[in-house]
Structures are given as C-alpha cells and as structure tokens.
Amino acid sequence: MKKSFLARVRKIIEREMSGPFAWVGDLNVAPTERDLTNPKGKKEHVCFCQEIRELFARVSEGLVDTLRKFHPEDGVYTFFDYRVKDSVNRNIGWRIDHILTSPALAERARDCFVDLGPRREERPSDHTPLAAEFSD
Numbered sequence: 001m002k003k004s005f006l007a008r009v010r011k012i013i014e015r016e017m018s019g020p021f022a023w024v025g026d027l028n029v030a031p032t033e034r035d036l037t038n039p040k041g042k043k044e045h046v047c048f049c050q051e052i053r054e055l056f057a058r059v060s061e062g063l064v065d066t067l068r069k070f071h072p073e074d075g076v077y078t079f080f081d082y083r084v085k086d087s088v089n090r091n092i093g094w095r096i097d098h099i100l101t102s103p104a105l106a107e108r109a110r111d112c113f114v115d116l117g118p119r120r121e122e123r124p125s126d127h128t129p130l131a132a133e134f135s136d
Contacts, residue, residue: 002028002046003055010059017062020105026079026097026127029056031065034074035095047096064106066099066132070113078114078128088119097130108134 013023030048033039042048067076077093084092099112112132119128 002052006055006059013059013063017102018104019102020108021102022066022105022132023060023063023100024098027056028096029053029098030094030096031056031060036077037092037094047094060100062103063100064103064109066101066106066109066112067095067114067130069106069109070111076114078130079126080119080128082126088116097127099130099132101132105134108136110135 009023013021028047029052030036030039030042031053036042036048039048043050046052075091077091077095078097079094080087080092081094084090087093101109110133112130115129115131118124119126
C-alpha cells in the first residue's frame with residue numbers, strides 16, 4: 001500500500017515540480033538515521049526499513065526538505081511515542097512529518113520549525129505541529 005501510494009505521489013510531483021509546490025504531512029518515513037533516536041533498533045520498522053527509505057528518496061528527488069534547510073542538526077523530531085516514558089522531554093522521537101517543496105517554493109521559505117508546545121499539553125497528539133513560513 002505504501003509503495004503504491006509513493007509511486008502515485010511521484011507522478012504528481014513530476015507534474016507540479018516546475019511551480020510552487022509542497023508535499024506536506026505525516027508521511028511515515030524517517031529518511032535518514034539522524035531522523036530517529038535509535039536507528040539501529042529500528043532497521044526493520046516499516047517507517048525506516050531500507051527499502052522504504054530508498055523509495056522515499058526516489059519519490060522525493062528534486063524536492064527541498066524545508067525543515068532540514070533551516071534545521072540541519074540532529075535531534076529534531078515530529079513524533080513522540082506515548083509508550084516511551086517522558087519521550088518529549090527526553091527527546092526520544094522520530095521525524096516522520098515533512099514539508100517538502102519544489103525549488104521554486106523553497107526559494108520563498110523564510111523558516112520551518114517544530115512546535116513542541118502542543119505536544120506537552122494534556123492529552124495531545126503523538127505528533128507535533130510542523131510549520132513553515134513563506135514570503136509572497
């Protein structure tokens with residue numbers, strides 16, 4: 001299912017790449033080892049296995065990872081599992097939510113950030129808001 005979805009998305013990206021375009025959301029793929037706290041223990045996980053990461057790289061080829069444009073450092077995550085005690089404060093997470101943009105839109109990006117505030121509230125989502133700001 002995930003493989004066929006990614007193949008369909010690539011066709012959309014190819015069609016829209018020349019203009020301002022963004023692929024945004026909970027994509028359930030941690031593209032690199034630095035996108036999760038414990039990559040060695042997750043090699044077979046559906047969101048991190050080699051096959052999915054390679055497919056994701058091919059599908060997203062040519063797009064700009066807007067979060068990494070502004071935050072190239074390790075330890076920036078968008079998902080914190082409830083089963084891990086105090087995962088947010090201990091920064092034990094995954095980066096599986098993305099804002100990927102065409103080069104034309106990436107030129108207009110002014111910031112991209114993870115907002116941990118709502119995740120620290122009572123009864124939050126296990127995902128944090130990921131936001132980007134673009135100029136006109």
